[in-house]
Amino acid sequence: MRLFKVLVTLLILCFIGLFVYQNMQTWTQPVSFKLNLYFYQTNPAGPPSLDTYVVILLSALVGFIAGMALLLKPYFKTRRLLKRERQEKKQAQEEYTMRLARTESHSEVSNPADHTTEGAAIEEKEE
Secondary structure (H helix, E strand, O other), rough: OOHHHHHHHHHHHHHHHHHHHHHHHHHHHEEEEOOOOOOEEOOOOOOOEEEEEHHHHHHHHHHHHHHHHHHHHHHHHHHHHHHHHHHHHHHHHHHHHHHHHHHHHHHHHOHHHHHHHHHHHHHHHOO
Protein backbone atom coordinates (compact mmCIF):
# COMPACT_ATOMS: atom_id res chain seq x y z
CA MET A 1 0.00 0.00 0.00
CA ARG A 2 2.88 2.36 0.77
CA LEU A 3 4.41 1.68 -2.62
CA PHE A 4 1.07 2.43 -4.28
CA LYS A 5 0.81 5.78 -2.45
CA VAL A 6 4.34 6.71 -3.48
CA LEU A 7 3.70 5.78 -7.13
CA VAL A 8 0.42 7.72 -7.27
CA THR A 9 2.08 10.76 -5.65
CA LEU A 10 4.95 10.64 -8.15
CA LEU A 11 2.50 10.29 -11.04
CA ILE A 12 0.52 13.34 -9.88
CA LEU A 13 3.73 15.36 -9.44
CA CYS A 14 4.80 14.37 -12.97
CA PHE A 15 1.49 15.58 -14.40
CA ILE A 16 1.84 18.87 -12.51
CA GLY A 17 5.40 19.29 -13.79
CA LEU A 18 4.33 18.52 -17.36
CA PHE A 19 1.48 21.04 -17.11
CA VAL A 20 3.83 23.75 -15.84
CA TYR A 21 6.45 22.96 -18.51
CA GLN A 22 3.93 23.09 -21.36
CA ASN A 23 2.38 26.37 -20.21
CA MET A 24 5.59 28.18 -19.23
CA GLN A 25 5.58 30.29 -22.39
CA THR A 26 2.01 31.43 -21.75
CA TRP A 27 2.63 32.23 -18.09
CA THR A 28 5.70 34.35 -18.76
CA GLN A 29 3.97 36.66 -21.23
CA PRO A 30 3.65 40.21 -19.92
CA VAL A 31 0.13 41.44 -19.29
CA SER A 32 -0.78 45.09 -18.80
CA PHE A 33 -2.34 45.41 -15.41
CA LYS A 34 -4.71 48.23 -14.51
CA LEU A 35 -6.25 48.49 -11.08
CA ASN A 36 -9.44 50.53 -10.75
CA LEU A 37 -11.12 50.46 -7.36
CA TYR A 38 -13.14 53.67 -8.01
CA PHE A 39 -11.36 55.40 -5.12
CA TYR A 40 -7.82 54.47 -6.16
CA GLN A 41 -6.49 53.99 -9.67
CA THR A 42 -3.10 53.05 -11.03
CA ASN A 43 -1.40 55.42 -13.42
CA PRO A 44 -3.51 55.33 -16.64
CA ALA A 45 -0.67 56.77 -18.75
CA GLY A 46 1.46 53.66 -18.45
CA PRO A 47 -0.12 50.69 -16.70
CA PRO A 48 2.46 48.37 -15.17
CA SER A 49 3.26 45.22 -17.03
CA LEU A 50 3.23 42.01 -14.99
CA ASP A 51 3.74 38.42 -15.98
CA THR A 52 0.63 36.27 -16.11
CA TYR A 53 1.82 33.93 -13.36
CA VAL A 54 2.35 36.91 -11.02
CA VAL A 55 -1.23 38.07 -11.57
CA ILE A 56 -2.52 34.53 -10.96
CA LEU A 57 -0.42 34.14 -7.79
CA LEU A 58 -1.48 37.54 -6.42
CA SER A 59 -5.16 36.80 -6.97
CA ALA A 60 -4.80 33.35 -5.37
CA LEU A 61 -2.99 34.88 -2.39
CA VAL A 62 -5.66 37.55 -1.89
CA GLY A 63 -8.40 34.92 -2.13
CA PHE A 64 -6.61 32.65 0.35
CA ILE A 65 -6.15 35.46 2.87
CA ALA A 66 -9.79 36.56 2.56
CA GLY A 67 -10.98 32.97 2.96
CA MET A 68 -8.84 32.39 6.04
CA ALA A 69 -10.09 35.61 7.59
CA LEU A 70 -13.70 34.56 7.05
CA LEU A 71 -13.04 31.06 8.39
CA LEU A 72 -11.20 32.28 11.50
CA LYS A 73 -13.84 34.86 12.49
CA PRO A 74 -16.16 32.28 14.17
CA TYR A 75 -13.13 30.64 15.81
CA PHE A 76 -12.07 33.83 17.54
CA LYS A 77 -15.67 34.63 18.47
CA THR A 78 -16.00 31.22 20.15
CA ARG A 79 -12.70 31.69 22.00
CA ARG A 80 -13.89 35.06 23.29
CA LEU A 81 -17.18 33.57 24.50
CA LEU A 82 -15.38 30.68 26.22
CA LYS A 83 -13.04 33.09 27.96
CA ARG A 84 -16.01 35.12 29.20
CA GLU A 85 -17.75 31.98 30.45
CA ARG A 86 -14.62 30.87 32.31
CA GLN A 87 -14.36 34.26 33.99
CA GLU A 88 -18.04 34.16 34.98
CA LYS A 89 -17.64 30.63 36.33
CA LYS A 90 -14.57 31.66 38.33
CA GLN A 91 -16.43 34.65 39.78
CA ALA A 92 -19.41 32.49 40.68
CA GLN A 93 -17.10 29.96 42.36
CA GLU A 94 -15.39 32.73 44.34
CA GLU A 95 -18.77 34.16 45.41
CA TYR A 96 -19.92 30.70 46.46
CA THR A 97 -16.79 30.10 48.57
CA MET A 98 -17.19 33.54 50.17
CA ARG A 99 -20.85 32.81 51.03
CA LEU A 100 -19.89 29.42 52.38
CA ALA A 101 -17.14 30.95 54.51
CA ARG A 102 -19.56 33.57 55.83
CA THR A 103 -22.20 31.01 56.76
CA GLU A 104 -19.60 28.81 58.45
CA SER A 105 -18.19 31.73 60.42
CA HIS A 106 -21.74 32.83 61.33
CA SER A 107 -22.69 29.33 62.50
CA GLU A 108 -19.49 29.07 64.57
CA VAL A 109 -20.28 32.37 66.30
CA SER A 110 -23.92 31.51 67.07
CA ASN A 111 -23.27 27.84 67.96
CA PRO A 112 -20.05 27.37 69.90
CA ALA A 113 -18.50 23.92 69.58
CA ASP A 114 -19.44 22.93 73.16
CA HIS A 115 -23.15 23.76 72.79
CA THR A 116 -24.01 22.15 69.48
CA THR A 117 -26.72 19.54 69.27
CA GLU A 118 -24.12 16.89 68.54
CA GLY A 119 -22.12 17.92 71.58
CA ALA A 120 -25.27 17.74 73.74
CA ALA A 121 -26.14 14.29 72.43
CA ILE A 122 -22.64 13.06 73.21
CA GLU A 123 -22.83 14.49 76.74
CA GLU A 124 -26.18 12.73 77.36
CA LYS A 125 -24.76 9.39 76.24
CA GLU A 126 -21.79 9.78 78.56
CA GLU A 127 -24.00 10.40 81.63
